[in-house]
Amino acid sequence: xxxxxxxxxxxxxxxxxxxxxxxxxxxxxxxxxxxxxxxxxxxxxxxxxxxxxxxxxxxxxxxxxxxxxxxxxxxxxxxxxxxxxxxxxxxxxxxxxxxxxxxxxxxxxxxxxxxxxxxxxxxxxxxxxxxxxxxxxxxxxxxxxxxxxxxxxxxxxxxxxxxxxxxxxxxxxxxxxxxxxxxxxxxxxxxxxxxxxxxxxxxxxxxxxxxxxxxxxxxxxxxxxxxxxxxxxxxxxxxxxxxxxxxxxxxxxxxxxxxxxxxxxxxxxxxxxxxxxxxxxxxxxxxxxxxxxxxxxxxxxxxxxxxxxxxxxxxxxxxxxxxxxxxxxxxxxxxxxxxxxxxxxxxxxxxxxxxxxxxxxxxxxxxxxxxxxxxxxxxxxxxxxxxxxxxxxxxxxxxxxxxxxxxxxxxxxxxxxxxxxxxxxxxxxxxxxxxxxxxxxxxxxxxxxxxxxxxxxxxxxxxxxxxxxxxxxxxxxxxxxxxxxxxxxxxxxxxxxxxxxxxxxxxxxxxxxxxxxxxxxxxxxxxxxxxxxxxxxxxxxxxxxxxxxxxxxxxxxxxxxxxxxxxxxxxxxxxxxxxxxxxxxxxxxxxxxxxxxxxxxxxxxxxxxx
Numbered sequence: 001x002x003x004x005x006x007x008x009x010x011x012x013x014x015x016x017x018x019x020x021x022x023x024x025x026x027x028x029x030x031x032x033x034x035x036x037x038x039x040x041x042x043x044x045x046x047x048x049x050x051x052x053x054x055x056x057x058x059x060x061x062x063x064x065x066x067x068x069x070x071x072x073x074x075x076x077x078x079x080x081x082x083x084x085x086x087x088x089x090x091x092x093x094x095x096x097x098x099x100x101x102x103x104x105x106x107x108x109x110x111x112x113x114x115x116x117x118x119x120x121x122x123x124x125x126x127x128x129x130x131x132x133x134x135x136x137x138x139x140x141x142x143x144x145x146x147x148x149x150x151x152x153x154x155x156x157x158x159x160x161x162x163x164x165x166x167x168x169x170x171x172x173x174x175x176x177x178x179x180x181x182x183x184x185x186x187x188x189x190x191x192x193x194x195x196x197x198x199x200x201x202x203x204x205x206x207x208x209x210x211x212x213x214x215x216x217x218x219x220x221x222x223x224x225x226x227x228x229x230x231x232x233x234x235x236x237x238x239x240x241x242x243x244x245x246x247x248x249x250x251x252x253x254x255x256x257x258x259x260x261x262x263x264x265x266x267x268x269x270x271x272x273x274x275x276x277x278x279x280x281x282x283x284x285x286x287x288x289x290x291x292x293x294x295x296x297x298x299x300x301x302x303x304x305x306x307x308x309x310x311x312x313x314x315x316x317x318x319x320x321x322x323x324x325x326x327x328x329x330x331x332x333x334x335x336x337x338x339x340x341x342x343x344x345x346x347x348x349x350x351x352x353x354x355x356x357x358x359x360x361x362x363x364x365x366x367x368x369x370x371x372x373x374x375x376x377x378x379x380x381x382x383x384x385x386x387x388x389x390x391x392x393x394x395x396x397x398x399x400x401x402x403x404x405x406x407x408x409x410x411x412x413x414x415x416x417x418x419x420x421x422x423x424x425x426x427x428x429x430x431x432x433x434x435x436x437x438x439x440x441x442x443x444x445x446x447x448x449x450x451x452x453x454x455x456x457x458x459x460x461x462x463x464x465x466x467x468x469x470x471x472x473x474x475x476x477x478x479x480x481x482x483x484x485x486x487x488x489x490x491x492x493x494x495x496x497x498x499x500x501x502x503x504x505x506x507x508x509x510x511x512x513x514x515x516x517x518x519x520x521x522x523x524x525x526x527x528x529x530x531x532x533x534x535x536x537x538x539x540x541x542x543x544x545x546x547x548x549x550x551x552x553x554x555x556x557x558x559x560x561x562x563x564x565x566x567x568x569x570x571x572x573x574x575x576x577x578x579x580x581x582x583x584x585x586x587x588x589x590x591x592x593x594x595x596x597x598x599x600x601x602x603x604x605x606x607x608x609x610x
Contacts, residue, residue, distance in 0.1 A: 022332035025339055026161060033158055036114045044107040047100045048162055052169030054097040055317075056177060059309050061090045067302030108159045115158065119338070126342055132414035144341060157331040160324050167321045174314040178307065182293060185286050185311055217253055224250040286311050353433040356440065360526055360557055362425045363390040364411065370419035371403075371410060380406045382580040383420070393550065393558040395568040397598060398577035404561050405446070405531055407577070411559075412441060412529075442525030446532030446561075448516040452498030455486065458515050459493070462522030472522065479548055480517035528558040546570055565602045574598065 034041045065086045072078040127135070127144070134140045178185045228246045290311070294304045364387070371381040381403045388394050396404040409415050411422060413434050422429050429437060442462065451458050459476055460467035467473075473493060477483040489495040489505060497515075498504045507515065520528060530549065546560070546567040562568050569588040576584035576591070576598045584591055584598050591598040 022336045023329060025332055025335045026328070028339065029157070029335055030161070032119075033111060033115050036111055036118060040107045040111050044104055044111065044162065045165075047104045047107075048166035049169065051097050051100050051104070052166045053173060054093060055170050055313060056173040056310070058090060058093055058097075059174075059306050059313070060177075061086055061093065062309070063302040063306035065090065065302075066305050067300055070301055108162070112156075112158055122342060123338075126344070130344070132409065157328060157335065160328055160331075164321065164324055164328065167317055167324070171314060171317050171321060174310050174317065177310050178314065182289060182299075182307060184289055185307070217257065221250060221253055221257075224253075353436075354427060354431045356432050356436055357425050360390040360425060363392065363557060364388040365423040365426075366407075366411075366420070367423065368420040369407075369410065369417045369422065371406060371415065371417050373415075379418075380580050381410070381417075384577075384580070384582055385420075386575060386582060386585060388557060388559070390557055391555050392573065393553065393560065393571045395560045395562065395571035395574045396577065397561075397565075397568055397574055397601070398583075402577040403580045404577055408443075408529055408531055408559065408561070412438060412443065440526045441529060442520045442523045442527070443529040444516050444520045444531065448513075448519075450498065450512055450516075452496075452500045452504065454493065455489065455495045455497055455515065456493040458497060459518040460522060462519030466522060473518075476518040476521035479521045480514050481544065482511075482514040482518040485511045485514055526556065528553050528556055530559070531561045532563070542567060565605050 065083065068083045068086060072080060072083060135144075175186065224246055228243070228250065290299075290304055290307045293299045293307075294301065299307070366384055366386055369381055369384045370379055372379040384403070384407065396407065398404055406415075410417055411429075413429060416430070424432070424437075451461060453461075456473060457464075457467060459473050459482065460469075462476070463472070470493075474483070477486055477493075485507065486492050491505075496502070496504045497507060499506055517530075520530065528549070542562075542564060543566060546562075547570070549558075549560075550570050560568065560571055568574060571588075573585065573587055574591055575582060576596070578597060584594065584596055586594075592602065593599075
């Protein structure tokens with residue numbers, strides 16, 4: 001599972017050209033940021049433009065101060081009024097620049113936080129529209145992970161990019177000063193900076209390549225951290241002695257990444273050191289040029305301080321500018337991942353759909369349905385055909401892996417059949433808007449999610465708009481037996497569930513299932529589906545739950561999956577699956593008359609109760 005040590009040469013390696021191409025996403029990025037708050041963004045930009053001129057102005061005032069000092073030393077009598085005016089001016093400029101910088105920092109933080117909220121919300125909403133087939137595909141999930149992992153990085157990108165604009169103006173003014181006094185200094189400046197810039201750009205692309213190619217491994221490392229230090233896994237890890245296995249696996253994978261990153265870091269630092277020495281040589285060459293100009297009487301001492309300080313500041317500013325530029329190109333690559341995800345086309349959004357029927361009149365029909373999960377040659381369903389009549393309660397029965405839950409996922413349009421079709425009242429379900437179609441169903445899966453919300457919110461998940469409707473929540477709890485859970489908790493429906501948050505209360509498996517069942521009763525769905533929702537309940541509680549379910553869903557189309565035949569027999573008809581094919585279909589009495597799988601499993605289970 002671990003990545004090879006030569007993954008730095010991965011075919012997805014990002015070159016300098018790709019780094020520059022990613023910059024085309026920056027304008028769109030700033031367009032999104034400006035929408036967060038036009039006022040804040042405008043003030044931020046104005047503050048940066050004003051402060052961009054402060055370095056050269058401060059240096060020039062410093063030059064005036066030194067020249068004035070020398071003038072007054074040689075004057076008789078001395079007049080210091082102009083000197084103190086220059087000092088006061090420099091003081092005022094520095095104070096104003098500091099106040100503006102603090103305002104910029106505040107607006108950076110507010111804009112960044114707001115954009116973080118908006119972009120994260122976009123990703124959540126976009127993810128909800130993605131097909132399950134894509135979300136369960138490992139390669140696609142890696143793309144999602146790359147888009148998601150740089151949320152904070154995008155906030156830093158905003159501040160860095162705006163700072164670059166400010167630096168560009170400052171650099172331009174400093175260069176103008178050097179050109180005016182000594183053009184030769186620009187050549188030396190270029191020699192000291194450009195090689196270092198090219199080196200940084202080259203290695204930033206390689207750093208992104210490494211990060212990109214190791215997306216899956218980082219997810220595994222996060223997973224190993226989670227299971228290795230988590231209250232939910234602690235019991236089994238202690239009992240089965242898994243600590244060494246997990247720790248060793250984590251160490252092995254981490255060491256491989258460390259070795260690759262170490263090689264890249266050392267190589268990058270070595271090249272940077274060489275180019276930095278070249279920069280220092282060029283700086284002192286420029287310094288000698290400036291000193292010679294003073295000795296030759298071409299410039300004043302004040303101009304010397306202006307030029308030397310300008311050259312030094314300009315060199316540092318350019319180094320910082322190019323370093324930040326490489327960071328921007330690297331982060332822009334992650335920005336590309338983000339926009340690629342946001343721009344994913346959802347096929348259904350481009351179609352025109354039929355109106356859903358107000359009431360189901362005929363029911364569902366599956367016609368020669370085949371299905372295999374993506375990137376798998378194995379077919380889970382092989383030519384399944386049957387009708388589920390309107391208002392009928394049908395149970396799906398079969399051994400594990402027979403295709404029961406997969407059949408439900410297809411009916412819910414989490415996946416599309418690889419062959420065949422599913423009809424609702426004689427119309428292919430693809431002709432309906434997916435989101436509207438899925439709202440027809442009330443579903444509880446066997447692997448339902450345990451939200452670490454309050455108990456009220458956990459129940460209201462079934463119809464979240466009714467989260468404040470006490471009557472509706474209480475009724476759903478009563479029908480699912482979750483009222484017993486509520487009564488047992490001191491805070492009742494306001495109890496925080498799970499141990500992640502303060503005062504969180506953990507429930508037993510059976511209690512969680514009652515809460516999850518309540519979700520199904522929160523909605524007045526046309527079709528109800530219970531997929532092994534009572535596995536953690538005792539036989540008596542399960543029978544009571546299903547008895548209520550049958551009574552409350554009279555006239556509604558329903559599907560039940562359960563391994564307990566005492567509840568399955570309540571269904572109008574029973575569909576028996578084996579190896580992805582329909583083996584039997586009929587009522588309990590009809591199937592018991594035929595010595596096949598259903599009758600065999602029923603008798604085996606009945607023996608266990610004798």
